[in-house]
Amino acid sequence: MSLGKLLERILQLLPVLLGVSLIVFAMMALTPGDPVQIMIGDQSVTPEQEAALRRDLGLDRPIHERFFLFVTDAVRGDFGESFYHRRPVADVIAERLPATIELSLVALIVALATAIPLGVLAAIRKNSVLDRLATVGSLLGVSLPGFWFGILLMMLFAVHLQILPVSGRIGYSSEIVPITGFLLVDTLLRGNLSAFWDALSHIILPAITLGLPMTAILMRVTRTSMLEVLRQDYVTFAEAKGLSRRRVLFRHALKNALIPTVSVAAIETGSLLGGNMIVETVFGWPGLGRLVVESIFLRNYPLVQAAVLFYAVTYVLLNFAADLLYTALNPRVKL
Numbered sequence: 001m002s003l004g005k006l007l008e009r010i011l012q013l014l015p016v017l018l019g020v021s022l023i024v025f026a027m028m029a030l031t032p033g034d035p036v037q038i039m040i041g042d043q044s045v046t047p048e049q050e051a052a053l054r055r056d057l058g059l060d061r062p063i064h065e066r067f068f069l070f071v072t073d074a075v076r077g078d079f080g081e082s083f084y085h086r087r088p089v090a091d092v093i094a095e096r097l098p099a100t101i102e103l104s105l106v107a108l109i110v111a112l113a114t115a116i117p118l119g120v121l122a123a124i125r126k127n128s129v130l131d132r133l134a135t136v137g138s139l140l141g142v143s144l145p146g147f148w149f150g151i152l153l154m155m156l157f158a159v160h161l162q163i164l165p166v167s168g169r170i171g172y173s174s175e176i177v178p179i180t181g182f183l184l185v186d187t188l189l190r191g192n193l194s195a196f197w198d199a200l201s202h203i204i205l206p207a208i209t210l211g212l213p214m215t216a217i218l219m220r221v222t223r224t225s226m227l228e229v230l231r232q233d234y235v236t237f238a239e240a241k242g243l244s245r246r247r248v249l250f251r252h253a254l255k256n257a258l259i260p261t262v263s264v265a266a267i268e269t270g271s272l273l274g275g276n277m278i279v280e281t282v283f284g285w286p287g288l289g290r291l292v293v294e295s296i297f298l299r300n301y302p303l304v305q306a307a308v309l310f311y312a313v314t315y316v317l318l319n320f321a322a323d324l325l326y327t328a329l330n331p332r333v334k335l
Helices: 003-030 035-040 047-056 063-075 089-124 129-143 146-160 183-189 193-230 233-240 245-282 288-297 301-329
Strands: none
Touching: 003 063, 003 301, 035 047, 063 301, 089 129, 089 183, 089 193, 089 245, 089 288, 089 301, 129 193, 146 193, 146 245, 183 193, 193 245, 233 245, 245 288, 245 301, 288 301
16 A cells, blocks of 8 residues: 555544544533532532532533543543543553453454354355354344343353353452453463463353354355355356366355455454443453443543544554455455
């Protein structure tokens, strides 16, 4: 990609981030509830102390001035101080981010490893029992609410069968000193296999719950794309040359069929970050999504705004990465 094209993409990102910041700031400001009153709770404070706290948090300023200060500070990489934690927002997010990234990556792996093979098999065996089951399963996967499906999994595997834990990232007896923040990696780096299996057992249910909608969507996209590719002339020509069925499918058809799948996967990966708010809350997963939900109830404006900005940047960058993958899968596609 040329430098000019790269700069153009970056410039396109700026108005998106500004618009997202404005919308989130306005929604938080218009939401009923006062963060100062929430922080005070049942404590007995004087009006002077309440006014001092409001002044310390910058809530005594007009709303447009607060928004302008947030934007100018964010440009410098300063997202302010969390009202609740009384620490820099960047530090609070950095603590929770590894848990969310780890959960999202495992959910993505589960989705891709399930959706692509099922989509290919459903296309090859069109109208078979497998195709019909995959179609019905994908329909259910898209339709089922994430929190409801998560509770069902929790009731079955954690409560009745008691083979998987209910919540958290790792058991208290297996806690280790973090290195990267990703427990599945850290446990292996520490050489603690029992802790690795403990961390893996904790992530299974939330990862399946988070990856289910993505699995259903990618399976349908892969099946539809594969069916379209299999009808192309170059596939018929490859078969006429005497190439094996497997080579035609995986060498010629699948590579082109994956182009729409890559596009949808990039968009859905960004959606994982939004969907993890519900999943992390249901399973008590100590990630960024759960932190955002807690911050919304606490009216913790700086943290919510910074987290949403992070989601927006991630979403745009994932779509940019999908564009790059287009050219790798099909050199005829130009950015």
